[in-house]
Amino acid sequence: MRLTALLLSTALLAPPALAQSAAVERVEVGNRVSENLPEVPAELVERLDRYQNTRGASLGGWLPDGSVLVSTRFGETNQVHRVASPLGMREQLTFYREPLSAVTPAPGRNAFVFGKDVGGSEFWQLFWFDVDTREVTMLTDGGRSQNTTPLFSHDGKQLAWASTARNGTDYDLWVRDMATGQSRIVLQEGGLWSPMDFSPDGQRLLVLKYVSINESYPGELDLATGKLRLFPVEGGKSAFNAFRYAPDGRSVFYVSDEGREFMTLRHHDPQGGEPRLVSGNIPWNVTGLEIAPDGRHLAYAINEDGISRLRVLALPEQRQIRLPDLPIGVIGNFSFSPDGRSLAVTLNSATSPSDVYVYDLGTPALARWTRSEVGGLDASRFRAPELVRFPTFDEVDGKPRTIPAFYYRPEGDGPFPVVISIHGGPEAQALPTFNPTTQFLLEELKVAVLVPNVRGSAGYGKTFLQLDNGFLRKDSVKDIGALLDWIATRPELDANRVGVSGGSYGGYMVLASMVDYADRIRAGIDVVGISHFGTFLKNTEDYRRDLRRAEYGDERIPEMKAFHDEIAPLNNAHRITSPLFVAQGYNDPRVPWTEAEQIVKAVRGNGGEVWYLMFMDEGHGFRKKTNSDYFGAASILFWQQHLLAE
Template identity: 45%
Template sequence: MRPDRSPRGLTLFASLFLAAGMALAQETTVAPPAAMVLENVPPVQASLAGQVAKYNEFKPTSFASWHPTRLEMIVSRRHQNTPQLFRVDKPGGPLTLMTDYAEPVRSAQYEPRHGKFYVFGRDTGGNEVFRAYRRDIGRDGKGGEAIPVTPDNRRVQDTAWGKTSGKLLYVTVPVGRQGSNDQIQSTVSIVNPEEPEQVRTLAELPGGGWSAFAFSHDDRQLVYSEYVSANESYLWLMDVATGKSRRLTEKNTENNGSEPVAYGNAVFSRDGKGLYTTSDRGSEFRRLVYIDIASGKETILTPDINWDIEDIDLSHDGKLLAFVANEDGTSVLRILRTGDRKLVAQPKLPVGVIGRIEWHKNSRHLALSLSSARSPSEVYSVDAKTNALTRWTRHEKMGVDMDKFVEPSLVRWKSFDGREISGFVYRPQAGKFPGKRPVVINIHGGPEAQFTPGFLGRNNYYTDEMGLTVIYPNVRGSSGYGKTFLKLDNGKLREDSVKDIGALLDWIATQPDMDASRVAVVGGSYGGYMTLAVSTMYADRIAASIDIVGISNFVTFLERTESYRRDLRRVEYGDERDPEMRKWMEAIAPANNADRIKKPLFVVQGKNDPRVPWQEADQIVATVKKNGTPVWYMTANDEGHGFAKKANADYLFYATIGFFNTYLLK
């Protein structure tokens, strides 16, 4: 019998073939997450997602809290789509899941006397309206129902535990006031978390810059910080019984007109007569100091360390003070005996970046988180008695060899005014990727921040698989290089930091292994502003740019950012209510100079961002589109200031690779 040549027969065969082809086609792309809105972003190929998969599964682990009576701890690590809390009952022991929410949970503290419950913080959709919850620990070690401890619709700015009473202090500010110029108040409250309705208000403080609250060992006093700017802050004392406060450190006007002083987090000495803190009084860097409360006299404890002391913690018995110095981006841990103020011997730590440090209540074991170029953040402890270093957590084996990840090199270049600027360069393997390689300049946010060479995670794909050279500059205005350097981008000096990137482009052109004709600029938050500014000022010298939750106009940004942070940002950027400053801000705004952006732009935004509201992204996208410049736009309706959910972050990474393949690796 001859085969059926009728249209019906052909249609049946063709439809079966077409259905198979459609199924195959559906398998070749990755569906974006449900909450993601895309404009001009091409579909992600499943083959790319498969190639990248082994770089997407890193699970950095950070220390959260010691148990007060047992040698065990809470850590934070990704569980499925978000970071959650885990209990670790011994070094190398299994991680027991304690929380399981759709939203990230990164911080927690055990109740300090018996550890029968813990308090943790959580927001919703990246809105940063953090609320504190109590969770009791049952006999099986698992938590019960989470009970709210702090009020709804107010952002928790800070918390502190009473060392003997077990009461919780928390500081809250109002939210949902974008666009309002009304003055806000910070409310300081104290409560027994087991009776959250029996709250007592200690004080109402003006503004939103109050933080770093810490109790004395008898719970009678509080020390806390008034933050004005990265270069100016003050220490205050409060009587817990009465709520009355007094400022301990001098105001600038009372200090003979000299420059202001910045203080770090302070802790009471064991006897309550003094404070250990950091101060840059008379120095470019924040040094470790002891302040006598009665006289106000400051004694410098680290005169020979010409780097910022970033973190301190005092042992429960008051005899050992641990502190971390930031030495050109690398963390160095030291321990000081408070009796004779001598450094004690301690184990050699792996070179890297140290996260939070905390003494166990036994005053012997110090916990810390540590990451490096070849290791995600892991948790360790130092035994002050035996000088032993113990690793508590270890990343499971991956499909990629982390020991082969690229180590960064520290480089320096001269900027337009002769000032030296530095950064870290990650170069691909020369043998694997010969010739001049394309370059990605990744600019940190802040701007009062610093790129430090910790673990790059998925970004290792750029160097290892794409052969890109990645440079992380620390332009003027970055922290870690002294207070003079920190102030060099304030107010109308803003574009000088952009010129530092111009000088970096000059330096790239002199490097034999870098292709100056193929340079992309990437940045998030303030780094997003820098990216947009570079795109307007050096459009002919870059190939593409990616703006992630970036500022496109400082005027509209300051008018819309949440009110609890608005005045703090005005100190850095200038006050948009001043006509002269407003005129200058409008003149330099990337949104008002978008006609100069000639190279492809990728804009990424979280819809719930309280810091840089979504309108900043919308207005730059709309303006650049009018010029005919290619613009990719990605918005996540369940994210805030950056993507915290793994599914969203994964898809953004796939799209970023596609953007580089399209516009940088041509």
């Protein structure tokens, strides 16, 4: 369905007053469709321009010559570049209108695989890129399938990945022989499976079935016979996020929360008895795991209250080695060089975009390989947040439960207007990463920003993670009410000028907060948000439905359907009385555009003010710079008109 059909369907959705009102006339400019949006002043665009021209660089991996691949944006979208030395030039290798994902170098080859979709549809296809010839070959079916998690065998002769090509719902595992070009399904069990690691001889594959953030099932697949052996899981159900063969090809390193609150690094040698806790003395989640190609080192990252720590162990004795400290920040992906002597790391912080750093493990020494641009701004004026905790409505061990939040405070005494930014997921975690819009609000508009990790967020143990599941969904909204109470106790904050913003599940939280706290929230911005869990589950892509039922509840159960109806912002739209800005990508496979259309119709039908913005070439969020810039400018204008006004 393209724009003509969209307009027809919207006319059917719209009440007569909406269809006849000039104030909600649809305006089409290229791939942008809008309703009720004022023209963005040129002066505001100019003020924003430097902030919107910041950019970062994220690690893609290593090539055999010791250069690294990075993902960065010089034009409209993130593309692959090569950097050959510390702070060396970035040589752009790919030039597509669409952003790339899943960049995976091929061991022993001057080549890599990447994923690319069209218009944010997330039907990623995998492509082979030969760095020497610059030739590109599509490896997957090119159809309406999702192809993810590409993984090479250690010798580069095989490529494994997960694909929905067979039926559009289940993620089967495929393996391609890179010499012959022949691909075959090696695992067809139903559900969401991912390849985790090839054995050193390439004959076995560690695999993982993901049910929810609380439940995964690891196993080993014999590639010759197709026999799947599932590993025992302590307690019958636990979460896993990494699985790697040890260099001996027999034992494994993995990360799970079996019998513990946090995701813990473990080592299991089947000849040595029970699994051994490697990070058992650390009361925080392990978030990543890599083993060097030469088998001499293992690296893992820890999330300590939103700040990352990197540890490297010498193998096989698992002795921690001392390394120079990284700057304080959030670690993204990391990867050992082909010779195992270096370790590259992506690092982001609240005051600096993502950049790549490289450890020389022999020295040891740390070198910065990229220095990303900040639009000509004075980076010393960027402000880092304070980690605060505010009491909420329930108790733990007889004391009020506290909720963590990152508090960005402008310079000065206040009282400052406030934007509460709510993350999506819901099982994600807000981290103190660089956000140019936040820095603009702080510096240019003197608006404070609070970024809470309400119950249900990852990073604080599995008990906290499960506090919003099923019929507990609205308890996370009560945490926003508690944050509003906390704001009212702060003399430097203006409790009469509070806005909320969020995307995806965070968009639902915006709508739900505007329903429940209409008299305390001045305005809200909902980006690709859920307006009714029942309609969302009906219309989301088939391959996501069971995954989301595990979190939000199964709408086929009458009691859960009734609960979804009760809490739906769509069914309570008459209680949204503050101005609302709804933004959506038309190709969104996760939260369909109909979720946006129906809440816009409902709020307007009750006399509410709504700005509406749709990009026809975007999906679950805005990844093209022109679109992102326009949305950013429109958002600032919305805050100026509805939050900053006295």
